[in-house]
Amino acid sequence: xxxxxxxxxxxxxxxxxxxxxxxxxxxxxxxxxxxxxxxxxxxxxxxxxxxxxxxxxxxxxxxxxxxxxxxxxxxxxxxxxxxxxxxxxxxxxxxxxxxxxxxxxxxxxxxxxx
Amino acid sequence: xxxxxxxxxxxxxxxxxxxxxxxxxxxxxxxxxxxxxxxxxxxxxxxxxxxxxxxxxxxxxxxxxxxxxxxxxxxxxxxxxxxxxxxxxxxxxxxxxxxxxxxxxxxxxxxxx
Numbered sequence: 001x002x003x004x005x006x007x008x009x010x011x012x013x014x015x016x017x018x019x020x021x022x023x024x025x026x027x028x029x030x031x032x033x034x035x036x037x038x039x040x041x042x043x044x045x046x047x048x049x050x051x052x053x054x055x056x057x058x059x060x061x062x063x064x065x066x067x068x069x070x071x072x073x074x075x076x077x078x079x080x081x082x083x084x085x086x087x088x089x090x091x092x093x094x095x096x097x098x099x100x101x102x103x104x105x106x107x108x109x110x111x112x113x114x
Numbered sequence: 115x116x117x118x119x120x121x122x123x124x125x126x127x128x129x130x131x132x133x134x135x136x137x138x139x140x141x142x143x144x145x146x147x148x149x150x151x152x153x154x155x156x157x158x159x160x161x162x163x164x165x166x167x168x169x170x171x172x173x174x175x176x177x178x179x180x181x182x183x184x185x186x187x188x189x190x191x192x193x194x195x196x197x198x199x200x201x202x203x204x205x206x207x208x209x210x211x212x213x214x215x216x217x218x219x220x221x222x223x224x225x226x227x
Contacts, residue, residue, distance in 0.1 A: 004156070033214070042219035043157075043202065056214040090156050100145035100164055101206050103215055105156030 002027065004106035006091050012112045018079040021109045025072050025093030031055075032074040033103060034066060037088040049074055081113045117141060118205055120218035128226055130192050135221045137186045137203035144206050146186050147215065148177055151200040193225045 005024040013019050025032050033056075034046040045058035049068035066076045072093075078085055088110050092103035119138045127133055137146070145164045149157035161170050163179035163186065170177045174197075176189040186203055200222050204215040 006156075035217075043204075043217035045214050045216070048214055058214075092156075100162060101215060102147060102159055102162050103157075103204070104159060105149075107154070108156050110154075 004091060004093050004104055006089075006106035006109050008109060009107065010110045010112075012114060013081050014114055015081055015083060017081050018077065019081060019111060021076045021078075021089055021091075021111075023074045023076070023091030023093075023106060025074070025091075026104055029093035029095055029104070030072055031094045031101075032068055032072060033092045033094070034074070034076050035090045035092065036060070037090055037108070038086075043090070046076070078111075083113050086111060086113045117216050118203055118218035120201075120203060120221050122221060123219070124222050124224075126224045126226065127193055129194055131225075133190050133193055133223070135188045135190075135201050135223070137188075137205075137218050139184050139205065141205075141207065142183050143216075144183070146179055146183075146206075147204045148186070148188055149202040149204065151202060151220070152198075157200075157202055190223075193223075195225045195227050198223055198225050 007022045031050045033048040035043045037043045046060055047054055047066050048056040052068045063079045068074045088108045090105050090108045092105045094101045094103050121136045147162045148160045151157040161177045166181045166183045168179045174191045178187050200220045202217055202220045204217045
């Protein structure tokens with residue numbers, strides 16, 4: 001079974017630009033979550049999608065947005081990039097059974113804003 | 115304020131030593147997971163604990179969930195260089211799968227041969 005695939009792996013953008021990151025979840029997983037990881041703050045929850053609907057949202061500005069498609073693939077968009085947006089962006093897919101979340105992460109997209 | 119506090123932040127030990135990593139909170143979690151992350155990679159799920167007092171073993175790794183479901187520990191016996199990595203605990207509040215995990219900042223473990 002293929003794991004979670006994130007593209008691209010690395011990205012360098014200039015302040016003020018926007019960026020779109022892509023995530024393909026494990027086949028059969030309908031929940032996709034996005035996290036931002038920085039050395040200072042660790043992993044912070046951005047948002048979660050289930051069946052094309054955003055179910056949860058973390059405490060990030062509106063510049064961070066996402067969507068999920070009917071095949072469960074998800075994209076995350078960051079507009080008007082700031083230097084502080086430089087981070088590893090991780091996507092995780094999870095199953096819906098069992099009553100709890102077990103997240104399976106992709107390798108991440110390393111975003112550098114210059 | 116970090117909801118999940120991990121300690122220690124850094125740990126450097128020799129091969130063969132034992133170690134324990136702690137994950138503490140003042141909040142109750144319905145489940146708690148432990149992950150290991152290597153540089154440049156995403157976290158990899160090691161175990162999930164859901165019942166207060168639960169103990170799970172994975173080869174040389176022993177995980178325990180506190181009775182009150184507010185804390186957890188990871189004990190590694192006879193550490194090996196391959197155990198090197200960032201160990202993260204993550205908790206979920208509320209019942210059901212909502213995809214929102216709260217992560218600790220991690221314990222960076224280095225095991226020297």
